[in-house]
Amino acid sequence: MNAKSQVEVSSMDTVKLLAAVVLIVAAILGFYYFDDYSQLLRVLGLLLVIGVATFVAYQTVVGRTVWQFASDAKIEVRKVVWPSRQETVQTTLIVFVMVLIMGIVLWLFDMMLGAILRMLTG
Missing domain, CATH: 1.20.5 (Single alpha-helices involved in coiled-coils or other helix-helix interfaces)
Structure with a gap:
């Protein structure tokens, strides 16, 4: 039997997910806009903003669900012979x-x- 659970997504979760997407898009655009700066600095900035966006997305119900799925998948991979x-x-x-x-x-x-x-x- 398969039990489906309903995940309630609030409007604040939607705003947080949208903010995470906007952060990632802004980081990518900034990466290419500041082409004259060092590539190392641009990559570090991009990774920093992606980390912040991930943290913001994790604060939502959907983000925690995705994180739990990834953790469970990692556990299952360890069980494979x-x-x-x-x-x-x-x-x-x-x-x-x-x-x-x-x-x-x-x-x-x-x-x-x-x-x-x-x-x-x-």
Whole structure:
């Protein structure tokens, strides 16, 4: 069973999210507007404003929900049993061989159909 929860978004949350978007857009525009300044300073300024925008967005219900989703996804990634290097190489070789075999089979099938078509059309 899947229980859906309703998230109430207040008008203040909307204003905060809009402010975060405006901050990010202003930071990007500022990055290109101040082209004559050092790129390091522009990147640091851009990262600082994005950090502030993220903090503002986190203050909303939607922002906290997105943060919780990212945290849960990180936990789930840790639970995954990743294949070893040997298993990855073996699987890659199997896929490569199967693609090669299927390519040859389809090529032969195409040649056969082409020969039949040439025989029928003269």
